[in-house]
Amino acid sequence: TQLLEQSPQFLSIQEGENLTVYCNSSSVFSSLQWYRQEPGEGPVLLVTVVTGGEVKKLKRLTFQFGDARKDSSLHITAAQTGDTGLYLCAIKTDSWGKLQFGAGTQVVVTP
Amino acid sequence: NAGVTQTPKFRVLKTGQSMTLLCAQDMNHEYMYWYRQDPGMGLRLIHYSVGEGTTAKGEVPDGYNVSRLKKQNFLLGLESAAPSQTSVYFCASSYRQGLTGELFFGEGSRLTVL
Numbered sequence: 082t083q084l085l086e087q088s089p090q091f092l093s094i095q096e097g098e099n100l101t102v103y104c105n106s107s108s109v110f111s112s113l114q115w116y117r118q119e120p121g122e123g124p125v126l127l128v129t130v131v132t133g134g135e136v137k138k139l140k141r142l143t144f145q146f147g148d149a150r151k152d153s154s155l156h157i158t159a160a161q162t163g164d165t166g167l168y169l170c171a172i173k174t175d176s177w178g179k180l181q182f183g184a185g186t187q188v189v190v191t192p
Numbered sequence: 193n194a195g196v197t198q199t200p201k202f203r204v205l206k207t208g209q210s211m212t213l214l215c216a217q218d219m220n221h222e223y224m225y226w227y228r229q230d231p232g233m234g235l236r237l238i239h240y241s242v243g244e245g246t247t248a249k250g251e252v253p254d255g256y257n258v259s260r261l262k263k264q265n266f267l268l269g270l271e272s273a274a275p276s277q278t279s280v281y282f283c284a285s286s287y288r289q290g291l292t293g294e295l296f297f298g299e300g301s302r303l304t305v306l
Contacts, residue, residue, distance in 0.1 A: 124235070177248075178288075178295070
């Protein structure tokens, strides 16, 4: 079983600051998904990255897939309070769509 | 659009009691999953189903049973609840597709076993 490690576990920043969270594995994976989970809700997909070196942008969020496809990062520019949530990375382990999740990074953005 | 609906949202059980969590999806998805979420451990797969009438074990299946009698419903049962099963349970569904498919999650069911 591949182990996904996310860092940091917790991040508290003020509105307007930038932040980066990381997802790492010792093994190569074919694709990776990032989800955001708000309190009392289920995770919601933000992005899927599939190509080594790929960079995807979603408004103020920038997702990067490492060249070796063993790591990924999520960068948020000028964070807003609405960015508060648990950020989870996940990889599919087989063709049945099963996901393996990292433990997540809890991000708190204060006004 | 309802998406994925879980019932109940909250439940408190005593050790040894049984209960069933119901998941219903209205997106005609083939695949359905039950995960549990515990602090610091992320989401762990309990059981999953790749179609009506099929079920399979995930990473942490012990103490749980599931059934998928109808395509839109996936039931998770606890026959004899234990305090270690205190958790938040999430149901998810997805289309039958390749490695990049999106999972759609319900809002979760918070279970406390005393």
